[in-house]
Amino acid sequence: MEFELKRASEVLRQTPYALSRLLEGLSPEWIQSEGNEADWSPYDVVGHLIHCEETDWIIRVEIILRQEGHRKFEPFDRLAQFRSSQRRTLSDLLTEFAHLRNSNLERMVGWQLTPAMLELTGLHPELGEVTLKQLLSTWVVHDLNHIRQIVTYMSRKYLDEVGPWKPYLSILQ
Amino acid sequence: MEFELKRASEVLRQTPYALSRLLEGLSPEWIQSEGNEADWSPYDVVGHLIHCEETDWIIRVEIILRQEGHRKFEPFDRLAQFRSSQRRTLSDLLTEFAHLRNSNLERMVGWQLTPAMLELTGLHPELGEVTLKQLLSTWVVHDLNHIRQIVTYMSRKYLDEVGPWKPYLSILQ
Numbered sequence: 001m002e003f004e005l006k007r008a009s010e011v012l013r014q015t016p017y018a019l020s021r022l023l024e025g026l027s028p029e030w031i032q033s034e035g036n037e038a039d040w041s042p043y044d045v046v047g048h049l050i051h052c053e054e055t056d057w058i059i060r061v062e063i064i065l066r067q068e069g070h071r072k073f074e075p076f077d078r079l080a081q082f083r084s085s086q087r088r089t090l091s092d093l094l095t096e097f098a099h100l101r102n103s104n105l106e107r108m109v110g111w112q113l114t115p116a117m118l119e120l121t122g123l124h125p126e127l128g129e130v131t132l133k134q135l136l137s138t139w140v141v142h143d144l145n146h147i148r149q150i151v152t153y154m155s156r157k158y159l160d161e162v163g164p165w166k167p168y169l170s171i172l173q
Numbered sequence: 174m175e176f177e178l179k180r181a182s183e184v185l186r187q188t189p190y191a192l193s194r195l196l197e198g199l200s201p202e203w204i205q206s207e208g209n210e211a212d213w214s215p216y217d218v219v220g221h222l223i224h225c226e227e228t229d230w231i232i233r234v235e236i237i238l239r240q241e242g243h244r245k246f247e248p249f250d251r252l253a254q255f256r257s258s259q260r261r262t263l264s265d266l267l268t269e270f271a272h273l274r275n276s277n278l279e280r281m282v283g284w285q286l287t288p289a290m291l292e293l294t295g296l297h298p299e300l301g302e303v304t305l306k307q308l309l310s311t312w313v314v315h316d317l318n319h320i321r322q323i324v325t326y327m328s329r330k331y332l333d334e335v336g337p338w339k340p341y342l343s344i345l346q
Contacts, residue, residue, distance in 0.1 A: 001330040007200045011327070014195055022191035022320075027180045127337040137334035138342070144324040145344040147195075151317040154184070157174040161310035164300040169311070171318040 003133050005113055008140050012105060015143040016098035024091060030154055031090055037079055042150045046093045047081025049146060053100035057139045058107060064122040064132045072123040176306050178286055181313050185278060188316040189271035197264060203327055204263055210252055215323045219266045220254025222319060226273035230312045231280060237295040237305045245296040
């Protein structure tokens with residue numbers, strides 16, 4: 001499927017609300033951080049999504065749109081959430097994520113991106129030259145990837161409890 | 174984590190609403206059925222979840238709780254949704270799924286399941302003897318598994334559009 005700003009925005013707009021409906025009201029055992037940087041809990045993932053809204057996606061869009069100087073993105077800190085969000089409730093983080101996402105989508109609408117602008121490029125610190133269209137497509141898939149990470153983490157809590165059904169559940173493989 | 178009816182119900186209760194928030198308002202390209210029995214779209218998955226509410230989980234719970242006769246479950250039709258739900262809107266299916274799920278959870282509350290009842294068994298047509306606790310744990314993981322299937326399906330729509338980011342996105346591997 002070809003990238004189209006309208007369709008991408010549809011997914012980006014839903015993510016904070018889908019996560020809220022999935023996670024609000026769950027017992028701490030499903031969601032709380034275990035401080036494990038190699039296996040993020042839902043709490044850790046939402047902290048990461050907040051950090052992305054603040055320092056990654058929209059900042060990189062701006063660097064591309066300005067087309068000034070080296071157009072190079074700052075490296076992103078993948079583990080910032082383990083330092084910044086450890087004393088807040090998940091509900092508080094979900095609200096902040098929704099607020100940041102909405103405000104970033106509003107900024108994007110304001111730029112009135114044209115097909116020509118979507119082909120402008122910036123320099124990723126590891127990947128080299130990337131287009132605005134690729135960056136926005138990645139923003140969408142990154143959301144979906146982290147929803148997947150959350151449900152996979154949750155399902156593993158019942159790895160033993162499902163007993164003989166385990167081979168039938170691809171999420172547990 | 175040990176199975177506990179309260180914690181399992183929390184997830185089961187959220188699933189229809191999480192799916193609605195994830196999928197309502199998306200363009201058809203993200204969700205519509207392609208009639209591919211080997212690669213289910215979000216539309217196909219929601220049809221499957223409805224069929225499970227109607228013929229699988231709660232029916233099997235009842236067979237276990239009755240403890241009469243052979244206690245054997247009927248085999249489940251994994252592809253029923255490709256025949257039964259092809260002319261309805263996704264929004265309609267999501268509403269029906271929420272309705273069926275709520276009503277099934279109410280029935281479960283009514284049974285006042287005790288720890289002893291959770292150890293009762295039934296006969297799965299392929300897996301043999303399974304406990305009620307294993308069945309209910311599988312119901313939860315099955316929900317999460319299908320959310321994972323939906324976001325994986327959606328992300329693959331942008332397999333080419335993310336360009337050089339592809340190796341960074343585990344959902345696309």
